[in-house]
Amino acid sequence: MFTLYCTTINFNLMHWLINKRRNNKSLHISEQTWLISLIFVYVLLLLISPSTS
Numbered sequence: 001m002f003t004l005y006c007t008t009i010n011f012n013l014m015h016w017l018i019n020k021r022r023n024n025k026s027l028h029i030s031e032q033t034w035l036i037s038l039i040f041v042y043v044l045l046l047l048i049s050p051s052t053s
Contacts, residue, residue, distance in 0.1 A: 006046060013038065 017035065 003049075006042065006049075009042060013042075 013035075020031070
């Protein structure tokens with residue numbers, strides 16, 4: 001269940017990123033920082049979560 005939740009977050013994140021890059025070619029610095037921090041939290045959650053879930 002947790003893995004499905006994280007996969008959904010990842011899918012939505014990639015979808016948002018693709019649309020964002022399509023609209024304007026370069027992301028703002030603040031948006032890049034926010035995106036990097038979001039990915040970092042996502043990876044951290046994957047590491048913390050038990051492998052069984």
